[in-house]
Amino acid sequence: MAVSPLTLTAPGGLLLERLPDRLFGPLASANRHRYWALLCLLHQRRFGPDAPMPPVHGFPVREIVHDIEGDLAAQDAWDDEGGESAAETPLGIRAIGVFNRLRDAGWFRVDRHGLREMVTMRPAVAQFMDRLVEFAQTGPVFVSGKVRSIDLNLQAVKRNEANGESLVEAAQQARQLLEYVRNTGTNVRDLMDSLSAETTTKAYVKRFFADYVQRVFIADYRELRTRDHPLSRRPQILRTVNEIQSSAEQRKRLLAWYEANLCKGDPDRAQRLFERDIQRLQDISRIDEYLERLDDEIRRANKRALAYLDYRLRSLRPIGQLVDHAMRTVLAHHDAASGAPFAPSTLVGPALLAEPRQASDRPPATALRKTVVSMEELARTALRLRAREARTVTPVKLAAYLQRQLAGKTVLNGAELHIDSVADFRALQTLMSVAAASRSGDRALRLAALSMARGHRVAFTDTEEQPGPYLSSMPFEVRVHDNTASTTKESP
Numbered sequence: 380m381a382v383s384p385l386t387l388t389a390p391g392g393l394l395l396e397r398l399p400d401r402l403f404g405p406l407a408s409a410n411r412h413r414y415w416a417l418l419c420l421l422h423q424r425r426f427g428p429d430a431p432m433p434p435v436h437g438f439p440v441r442e443i444v445h446d447i448e449g450d451l452a453a454q455d456a457w458d459d460e461g462g463e464s465a466a467e468t469p470l471g472i473r474a475i476g477v478f479n480r481l482r483d484a485g486w487f488r489v490d491r492h493g494l495r496e497m498v499t500m501r502p503a504v505a506q507f508m509d510r511l512v513e514f515a516q517t518g519p520v521f522v523s524g525k526v527r528s529i530d531l532n533l534q535a536v537k538r539n540e541a542n543g544e545s546l547v548e549a550a551q552q553a554r555q556l557l558e559y560v561r562n563t564g565t566n567v568r569d570l571m572d573s574l575s576a577e578t579t580t581k582a583y584v585k586r587f588f589a590d591y592v593q594r595v596f597i598a599d600y601r602e603l604r605t606r607d608h609p610l611s612r613r614p615q616i617l618r619t620v621n622e623i624q625s626s627a628e629q630r631k632r633l634l635a636w637y638e639a640n641l642c643k644g645d646p647d648r649a650q651r652l653f654e655r656d657i658q659r660l661q662d663i664s665r666i667d668e669y670l671e672r673l674d675d676e677i678r679r680a681n682k683r684a685l686a687y688l689d690y691r692l693r694s695l696r697p698i699g700q701l702v703d704h705a706m707r708t709v710l711a712h713h714d715a716a717s718g719a720p721f722a723p724s725t726l727v728g729p730a731l732l733a734e735p736r737q738a739s740d741r742p743p744a745t746a747l748r749k750t751v752v753s754m755e756e757l758a759r760t761a762l763r764l765r766a767r768e769a770r771t772v773t774p775v776k777l778a779a780y781l782q783r784q785l786a787g788k789t790v791l792n793g794a795e796l797h798i799d800s801v802a803d804f805r806a807l808q809t810l811m812s813v814a815a816a817s818r819s820g821d822r823a824l825r826l827a828a829l830s831m832a833r834g835h836r837v838a839f840t841d842t843e844e845q846p847g848p849y850l851s852s853m854p855f856e857v858r859v860h861d862n863t864a865s866t867t868k869e870s871p
Contacts, residue, residue, distance in 0.1 A: 397503045399485025409458040417450050417477065418486065422508050426500045437490065437497035440478070448474035525556045530612050533619045533660070537629070543636035543653075546623070550656035553663050560669045564676040571680050580691040587684055613663055620660045625820075654822055769801045772809045774833050780806040781835055781857060792840075793855040794847070804849060813837045814855040836860045 405414040424430055424446060425438060448470055451457075457473075468476075481487055488499050500508070532549035535541035574586055623629045630653075637649035780803065785791050793811075798804050814837045816828035828837070841854045 398507060399501075399504070401483065402485045402504065402507075404484045405480055405486070413454055413457055414477075414481075416454065417447060418481075418508065419512065420450050421446060422512060426505055426508070427512070428509065433499075434497075436492045437499035440489065440496045440498055443487070443498045444471075444474050444478050447477050451477070522556065522560070525552050526612050526616075529553055529556075529660075529663075530616050530619075533616060533623070536633070537619055537623060539629075539632075543633050543640065546633060546656055547641075550659040554659045557662060557666060557669065560666060560673065564669075564673050567673070567676045567680050571683055574684075575687070580688070583687065583691070613666070616663055617661065620657060624657050658822060766801075770805050772802075772805050772831075774831055776802070777806055777809055777831060778833055778835070781832075785857070785859065789859045791857045793852075793857070798849055807850065810837050810855065810857065811850070811852045814839050814853075832857075834860055 405411065405418075408414065421443070422430075425433065425443070451470060451474055478487070482489055482498075486500065486504060488501055489496050490499065491497075529549045529552050532541070532545040532552075536543075536545050536549075574583055623633070634646070634649050634653055637653050638644060638646055641652055642648040781791075784796055793807075796803075796807055796810075798807060809831065813828045813832045816824040817836075817838055819825060836858045837855055838858075839853045839855045844851055844853050
């Protein structure tokens with residue numbers, strides 16, 4: 380099956396290009412848990428960052444097989460995958476078979492140096508293993524540390540002590556922080572759903588207090604609502620971002636770094652990447668919205684846990700035994716001839732009995748009234764729709780209007796535009812708005828202007844307002860934009 384170029388440039392395509400094709404085979408087999416435990420052991424002892432420095436040419440095969448053999452002796456029996464019982468196979472042969480399976484899958488690389496075969500792990504595979512172990516061992520996040528790191532990186536960029544690498548790092552941390560806080564609410568709901576499967580009250584209480592937000596998701600969650608909370612630096616971060624964006628010197632220096640290090644000399648892509656990172660940093664202002672949503676999730680989880688615990692504690696009380704004991708006590712210490720041991724009418728009486736339910740017949744619904752619309756009303760409605768359609772400007776209508784006005788030209792002055800109808804007048808107003816939005820400092824307005832004037836660029840040519848036959852505005856010009864080169868560039 381042919382693979383499109385777009386698929387190869389996607390993140391999934393790049394991942395599969397860097398890793399061996401059969402790398403996930405052992406982790407998708409029946410013994411995946413045992414293969415993963417074995418890989419973690421070898422990563423910690425031989426190939427990981429915490430392991431001692433490996434030899435230059437790698438480890439001898441017999442040492443890796445010896446490590447595998449020791450781990451197999453400590454593990455439970457493996458499931459049969461090859462047609463013969465694993466319990467009947469000698470331990471040394473099983474270790475060699477596991478090593479060959481991992482080598483064929485691409486986890487190990489075996490090179491011959493002289494008369495010996497040496498085992499190493501490819502850099503891409505080792506880096507991927509580091510990420511998997513890091514993901515498996517991820518603990519609660521400290522929001523204060525991430526906010527402090529973002530602030531320090533931005534301060535270094537502001538003082539010209541760092542280049543674009545600090546700005547890129549701060550933008551990535553801001554993006555990760557917002558995504559983590561936003562997803563924590565979903566994680567809380569998943570945690571409460573998993574707690575509801577606990578059968579005993581003791582296990583429920585233990586997991587509720589051991590696996591709740593502060594020990595699983597956000598370590599400093601309590602500090603987010605105090606006076607010295609870590610988000611108190613947010614106004615300072617936003618002020619620094621605005622100063623970096625508005626400073627012409629800083630912008631020129633950072634754009635030069637982006638163009639030289641990330642975009643291979645493409646100034647347009649450098650501009651887009653710089654604006655993307657600035658927008659990610661400015662999105663920190665939305666963290667309060669995510670925290671309020673997280674507070675609501677935690678309040679609902681607390682109410683749900685308290686209701687569950689109250690129900691479990693009440694249901695475990697020996698109500699039947701208490702009632703039986705009360706009945707035996709009354710019968711043993713009361714004389715039946717003296718009447719009931721409690722006052723009538725207040726605790727026990729006919730008036731306190733529940734009345735039977737009475738079904739009430741609902742009256743049938745009345746028929747809907749039919750309204751007859753006159754021809755005059757229909758004509759007025761059609762006229763209003765036509766007027767609204769004439770006043771509505773869409774990118775397709777604007778492109779058709781400009782195509783008629785340009786008549787083969789590539790540049791057209793705004794004073795040369797002809798107004799023959801209400802639709803043409805509205806198109807002229809829209810072009811003036813697009814020209815004003817194109818020179819705005821707001822990224823959202825500029826993107827909206829580009830989306831409205833597709834295939835064209837509208838810009839002011841002078842700063843003095845001049846009167847026109849219908850509207851007065853600053854002079855502008857319309858230029859046809861060639862999309863042939865821009866569509867082939869990689870989008871950020």
